[in-house]
Amino acid sequence: MNDPSEKAAAARKDLAEHPSVDDAAEKRRQYVAANRDRIRELNRLWRSEHLDRARELNRDSMRRAAARRHREAEVRARGRDRAKRWRVEHPERRREYQQRWVAENREKVREYYNRYYEAHRDEVNARAAARRDADPERTKQITRQWAERNKERRAELQRNRRSDPEIYQSELEANAAARRLKRSLSRAGLPPKLLHATTAAERRANERAADAYFADPSRPEHLRQFTVFAESLTELMLENGARMREFAEAYVLSRARVGLPSVPAETIVHARAVEIIAERMRRVDLLTGRDVAAAVRSTKAEVWRVERQQQFDALVKAIVVHFYRDSGRLEAKAEAENRARAHRGMPRVPVNSVAVQLALQDVIERVPTSRLTKADARTAARIAGLHIATSLEPRDAVGQSVHLRELAE
Template sequence: MAVASDDASPQAGREGQSDDRDASANERARESNRRYRQAHPDRHAASARRWKEAHPERVRELNRRWRAENLERSRELNRESMRRVAARKRRLTDKRRRANEASRRWKEANPERVRAYRREWVAANRDKVNEYYRRYHGRHREELNARATAWRDSQPEKMKHARKAWADRNKERTAEIQRKRRSDPEKYQADLAANAAERRLRVRLERAGLPPKRLHRTTAAERRSNERAKECYFDDPALPERLRQFTSFTVMLTELLTDQGDRMREFAEAYVATRARMGLPAVDAEQLMYARAAELVTRRMKRVDLLTGREVAAAVRSAKAAAASAVRVRQLNEVIGAVQEHVRRHHQRLRADADLENRLRVRKGKPQVLAELLVVRSALQEVLETSTKGRLPVATLLGRAEQIEAAVVAAGIWPLSPTGRVRASRQEAMEGSVTR
């Protein structure tokens, strides 16, 4: 054991001496490298860059190892780097701000020189300017088109004069466009046919004493304005409730005017007469009646907050027309009922008058008329000569005489004639009414 111990001691000493020599050699090598880097910084930087580019994985691995072994130092270096970057950005921003302020002050003080410089630069760099315009227009095509369209719509008179001036300056171009369109036979014939149809319609309306056609051409600006109004109306989220209120208001107003229109008109006329007796300013009874009806319907409805004045006026016009039509139908039915009742009560006398009328027509060489039709005509004439209170005007009833006669004859109210002949069929009555 002692011998072994003596042998190991010299070997350990030799190993310690070897480690010292290696450390000394490494230190000398590092010192030599440091002197070389200091003497040749550019060469060293280029060599290091080449090595890093040739060994990216090795560089990443060394960086990860160093950061893992020196985490706190790495974070401190990162914070210092961020502080330097932030300070550099602040310096650049402040420098740029001062330069911009100085440039702005100089431009404000020298506007003529600025305009001259810009003109010279644009003239010298026409290709760049055109390229800038093309790129900007390509990126903002829709925005520029919308802006130009809005300007044209807001300046209709200027655009009208501009189009006329262009046509005056480009008469040859205009003529060429027209010749090109007329060169297509189908388009040319379609234009001729449309013009001829419009002329024929105008002549027919003039001969019939009717007003000309009210349709007119609309410009693109008007169509765009209508389209915007339509989108604004139909995109309104409150539209369903608004339409519901308008429909309910119109229906209720129509029902009120149909059922109680006569009573409300009498009240309005009495109110107007009372104001006249008191020396107050006169008011229109019809307007008063519709205003009162609209007020009553508004009180009955739960919600009318979305209705505008124009919509209320439209509802009043619609209800007025519908109520007037319903009243005319009701009054016409009342007249038809009165004629039927008159025929039932005075059938014998009216039938005798009808037979006498036919005999007179035969003597004069005229064709006979269905006796039942003559009875109805006589009854209608006698009814019109009596009171017509609450009914349609006499002129209106005379204009609808054929309708009244056909309705009464078709009702089949005729008793058996003295000779036992059955009453006239509905088809014969209608044929007699048509041949009148």
């Protein structure tokens, strides 16, 4: 056995008789691949004959797998904790490592950024816009600094934009229209057109507010409640406003008699009106204090407009009726006024115009005019004069009497 050739032959014989672990595993894999159906059938038969043992083995296997996953999770958690503590304890080394890695892997960083941007374009743009909107002054400063540092780049971008014939022509037309408007306003003696420059941040804020307003699912019902509430409040004030004001004024006087602080009568009137409408309506759960205040403002404006129109129409009618009822005296006073004007060297005025002015002076104290101004009174006199001039046009006697009776009514 001292001969090397004999030793090699004995080693080969020993390997042939006792194959290695790798060879045994390979043979097992080959056997399993060639006999899958038979192995599956044998496993099924064994499980059916030893069901309790199979379940016990399965439970043991699941317990070992769960314990293994738990150990691996603990190992990973300890590794994360160590890495986190290291980053906290060595911020400078961490920053240096990151900077060095970024400097050494510029292409990878650019590729990672481009890949992320393509997959999350909207999110990246939204975050960038939010950062700009959070500090608009800083954004303007950065923009100005970039423009100052990159004048050539900016000029190149502008040249590239104007290289499109349609864009260039539209800019020329817009500039020409602005110059024409400026010259037209200047010739007419008007101030130049004022434009409010809206920033992108303001436009985005307006868009977000509009989206929040119109995307609210309760908005239609909210608008319905507000519309019904405002219309009902206006209708109530138009029908019962005078009586409610009388009650409110009496209530204010009673408070003053007992020494309580004074409260405006209008406040009491509208508070009571709001209470009445809220009790009548079926639903007011979506209305807020701002909605109620807006409805009260709308009601005040509408009531003022209606009362003003009623007083205006009543004044015109009173002037016309008074003119026809006392036309002789008014015309005589108008003639006397014209004689006085001629005596002072002033031109004559049409008798009917002077008579209408005198009729206005006579009736303005007898009709309510709390909502009217002096300009409204002059307008009422002019309209009454037109009515009177129309009625005095030549016509038959029957038509004249019918028209005068209609005006007096």
